[in-house]
Amino acid sequence: MRRLTRTLGPVAVAVLALTAAGCGGDSGSSSSSSSSDTSSSSPSEDTGGGDADLLVWTDSLKIDAVKQVADSFGEANGITVKVQAISEDLQGSFVTADAAGNGPDVVVGAHDWIGNLVQNGAIDPLNLTPDELSGYSEKAVQATTYDGKLYGVPYGIEALALYRNKDVVPDEPASMDDAIASGEAAVKSGKVESALNLPVGELGDAYHMEPILTSFGGYIFSYDEATGYDAQDVGIGKDGSIKAAEEISRLAKAKVLRTSISGDNSIALFTSGKAAYLISGPWALADVKKAGFDYGIQPVPGFAGQDPAQPFMGAQAFMVAANGKNKDIAQEFVNNGVNSEDAMMTLFEGTQLPPAMTAVQDQVDDPDLTVFTEAANGAAPMPAIPAMASVWEPLGKAYSAIVSGKDPVATIKSAGDTINKAIADAG
DSSP: OOOOOOOOOHHHHHHHHHHHHTSOOOTTSOTTOOOEEEEEEOTTSOOOOTTOSEEEEEOTTTHHHHHHHHHHHHHHHTOOEEEEEEOSOHHHHHHHHHHHTOSOSEEEEEGGGHHHHHHTTOEEOOSSOGGGGTTBOHHHHHHTEETTEEOOEEEEEEEOEEEEETTTOOSOOSSHHHHHHHHHHHHHTTSOSEEEEOOOOTTOOHHHHHHHHHHTTOOSEEEETTTEEEEEEEOTTSHHHHHHHHHHHHHHHTTSSOTTOOTTTHHHHHHTTOEEEEEEOGGGHHHHHHHOSOEEEEEOOOOTTSOOOOOEEEEEEEEEETTOSOHHHHHHIIIIIISSHHHHHHHHHHHOOOBSBHHHHTTOOOHHHHHHHHHHHTSEEOOOSGGGGGTHHHHHHHHHHHHTTOOHHHHHHHHHHHHHHHHHHHO
16 A cells, blocks of 8 residues: 655644643653653543653544554654543543643544534644645545534544345345345245344434434434534424334334344344344444355445435544643644544554545555445534534434334424424523
């Protein structure tokens, strides 16, 4: 694979040197040396950066890849970096620590945190404009842009796709109707126990239901590319959501959707050969590969005669803490150290998330990840606005109630009323 090395300009290097000199490091350390420390912590443990010029927080799954990028930046600029994995509630721990002034300089997390982080004054806009990230997936840039400002450099994207057990259903379905019909035929013939593993659970799962909602013309919040999501225009309870609710009810009566299938068991039941299809993300890929049967992956298709299905698209991104001790270095790290093809390739190789940078997408020689990249590029960015916190629980419970036999029209309208009231009460 082609690898490009991006070097910092002389002005940027000077800024780093001056900033590092004023960061309170050990007076006996050499300014020409670089060191990096990696540790894993829970919120109750010491998560301070000590004398490090740059402190980065991430999660345990991504720490090795993030450390490689941070190490390279530190070595290139003669500064010390420390990378820590926060083992519990990274977002909540970051908000608390940043407000207290003892958090990291950079946090690596999901784009849908951004609205909450901005509302809490926990992150700063980047010294980049969305247009300056033209080499990235358009959806990834949309996802990390809030109120017209860019708050994160995205490196990985993800979305749901449709997995198929080709030993059971060899032909790729053209629509969800085709998938369900072939899955039901496989159940009837005794080959599998489930036509489609789509997580519902006792409390519902609005995330995994999104492809059904959108295919029938439903939406959570209206979206405009210029202004983003509009929390004052809630689609739950309106016509599209009612059509989706009626379809969910029909599929539940046909035993295709069940509350016994949840995020905890849907993947395992598929990989054990008990389901014809599975709707899940790239996080299921390793287990599916280990299962030993021939499988296929495709973007989630829409229902026949309806709109295309649009699952939520998620982006993982680097964000600059508002109250970090070394904000100039943090901006330089994210704007330049992370924002390069070399760093993006390192992050892809270390995380195996579909890459956000199009130049890296073009170099990925893995048909499975290519499908997930296609799925993410065709999906809708998960709303990052604070109002989304008012959606998950009532909408999930409504879906679960419908699957359990409640009237679909009354239930989805009631969920819409609950969501609108919660948003209004939140101010």
